[in-house]
Amino acid sequence: MAVNGLKNHPYIPNSTLATQEEMLKELGLSSLEDLHEEVPEALKLTRNLNLPPAMGSEFELKRHVTGILSKNRHCDEMLSFLGAGCAQHYVPALCDEINSRGEFLTAYGGEMYNDFGRFQALFEYQSLVAELVDMEVVNVPTMDGCQAAATAIRMAARMTGRKEVLVPDIMDPDRLMAVKNYCSPDITIITLGHDDGTGQLDLEDLKNKISDKAAAVYFENPSFLGFLQTQGQAISDIAHENGAEVVVAVDPISLGVLAPPTAYGADIICGDLQPLGVHMNYGGGQAGFMATRDEERYVMEFPSRLFGIVPTCTPGEYGFDDVAYDRTSFGHHREHGKEYVGTQSALWGITAGVYLASMGPKGMEEVGTTIMQKVQYAQKLLDELPGVKAPALASPGFKEFVVDFTGTGKTVAGINQALLEKGIFGGKDLSAQFPVLGQAALYCVTEIHAQADIERLARTLEGILA
């Protein structure tokens, strides 16, 4: 046998030979080779895996990994205007402090009695998001906004027994791909047109395509392209007249200033928590939420865990428990549960709770106001550049907006390359996915962009376009 172990490894207390010998003796075995008797010899590897050798020390590991990571250029050293569903917001130090607490970081499937803090923190997260979106029921987070949207749509399909869903043709393309996969093969996705000048959903197209087969109408507000969908109530009315549910995806950080979708008819609200105190993490900071009214028909269609507050046998003491556990695949139902449930993104949910508790109503209003003012300032400066149109779509927006460079005669790819050389990440190039917009880019401006940053972008672009 060529395989040998690595003795006395710091992570493995029982890799010391003396202890192993003592334990093997208890089992009546002579060596570690004697373990795995149930694995047939034909299936066993008779060689070491072909992997790089183990690092000799933690110091060497740190030097190795930081050496690789140093090849990255991150957004704290660059000036970034990238968004498209993942944005650079300020993460309060408090969020990092709580997020990195070992108790939360390394907890998992404990019961309420040993993971009480986890249950309370997630119940509070649900409660805080509920206030933000003005709904009663919020779930323990899903994987991300893509799954939240897909799950919300599947919930609507189960509730209505219908198999068609209508979505804007300019929704987040990645999210559309994930939704299509979740909905295949039984739910059909129908795309709806939009007004080229404003981006607003084409209501006539909606009226023509909706029918008594429609389970839901889904839209994003703010939209993927940043503009506000101002016809929310009209869309909801058309959906409801046809017996369909209204699913609205929101950017939660907008809701200090923007109306929650309950104000214009939403039945299920979904979105991504990343803006609420979670770092971008190269797109790994995403966590989905869903919210509904407190009606049994909605609650019973959630696949996710829902932590509820319950009394204990001691009067006045709060306890927590899974609400309607048997809805889930963890209950008695396996494939008859609502979708499936497993490890999702709970720690980001706790972190989002810390963020909302820190911000309070005033902070959420202020951050929304700041973002909108900075966006409008950026649009003003960019629109003044020759050949540039910002925003390209004549609708008010939040955080992100389309900048049309077609009139400059240059490509977004070329402009972005030139910006990169000046230490700036320009907006997402939309020209391939949304060719109808021409040479357009999606720019994202948040509270972290100082006036000087926005002016630097404008001056740099001016130089590039000259």
Place this chain on the structure above:
Amino acid sequence: MQRIDRSEKVRKNFHQAKWDEPIIFELSTPGERGINVPAAEPEIQAAVGVPEIPESMRRKTPAALPEIAQPRVLRHYMRLSQQTLGADVNIEIGQGTCTVKYSPKINEQLARLPQVTELHPLQPEETVQGMMEIFHKTDTILREISGLDRFTFQPGGGSQGILTMASVVYNYFADRGEADQRDEIITTIYSHPSDAAAPAVKGYKIIHIGPDKDGYPDFEAFKAAVGPRTAGFFVANPEDTGVYNPRVKAFTDLIHENGGLCGYDQANANGLLGVTRAREAGFDLCFFNLHKTFSTPHGCGGPACGATGAVKKLEPFLPGPFINEVDHADGTKGYEFDNRFLDDPRSVGKVRSWYGVAPVVVKAYAWIMSLGAEGLWETAKVAVLNNNYLFKKLMEVPCVDAPYIDGKQRVEQVRYTIEKLTKDTGITSGDIQRRMMDFGMHYWTSHHPYHISEPMTLEPTETPSKKDLDEYIATLKHVFQEAYDTPEIIKTAPHQSVCHQVDDSPSDDPDQWAITWRMYLKKAKGRA
């Protein structure tokens, strides 16, 4: 002065932190705030004025969030963290099927560097070469560990890995025009519930195979189930009982002979690293939970990663993009995205945003690099050694038994039964679970429904020392003895926990359930 006697292994004086901490809304004091927000500069405010919000989109009433100064917010969450028994403060043996092992702190530090946290997923490739290198190298490592040919890191956890496998199976047969004909997925009763639930999302009819008298998936029942309608076979091996099916190749061969695909649920892979692989056992697909086997922490239930691999013929069906290593003209290596999936109708497309949970991949990479091939083998062997040591010691306890393969070894965990204890005393496994918490010990029964009566599922992994194992065993024995001597103390447990037994009757009652604070105020306090 007399020294304290430390020979007692049972922590009889344990008490979990208990703060009587209010719900966060109860801490609100109007006017307080936890953080200041950067305001737009005066020049910006002068230039643009108040934000342009259409009336229909303006929030009319501020969100009813609490108003709390920063020290109190911090204290609140620190107290909640102290009231959480994470693996860092617990001898985490009791959470079977979840592989809760030690998560090295250096890995956490590395994943929290701005070179990870402050990366945007749409940055130009040339600015994220380090991250792409880690993704690519981890892919290469998982290929070697599994024998499969390509991994995607997009799935956000094992269950989404199972959905990804089901999606690949669906698209594969759709591409061959057989999607309608092949509409069944076979799994086993002791595989994770998501092995049934996730394929059901893709519309599959699920067929369960039960155990034979030895606890192996019943081959006769399996043969009867396999046929032209079979799309795939999704199975954990070892299953959640800890029993490894030595005839697994016969199962996968039969599926292949009937034109189906085999997906390996490797949530229980920890005891097999470097010992045996998915490829040799005949699997076409598999997933690894990086948050389990590869030591990234579980985070109260994520973020995680269910890295999913496939054999070559299924590679075009995986969600994208992939990362390829390329040779630059100057002889150096670099990395670029492979976006062929966007134009390939066979691809699942996306199951999650962008490329997956990058910090989890960084932590897994660092863990693997700290161990190498020999360390992974040592991990598996010690995990199995620890498990079988625990198994042997517990089987010496009269009220403990473990169905199936009597006298043989288990792999990563064991699903025990304490049915005898229940018959003798009326104390159930659920009661024991509550009482173990009075000693600072976590204990898990099993998934519902219980196919083994009064189950107890323990998985030590390679993390605990022999002393830790002995302490856990001593505590269990102590509690079992209590069941015979003073059962009331168990029935009324916990006594040393944060709270006492919950009254769960509101949890299934729509008139009483309270999923949020506003629901609680409305239902319990009558506030509109």
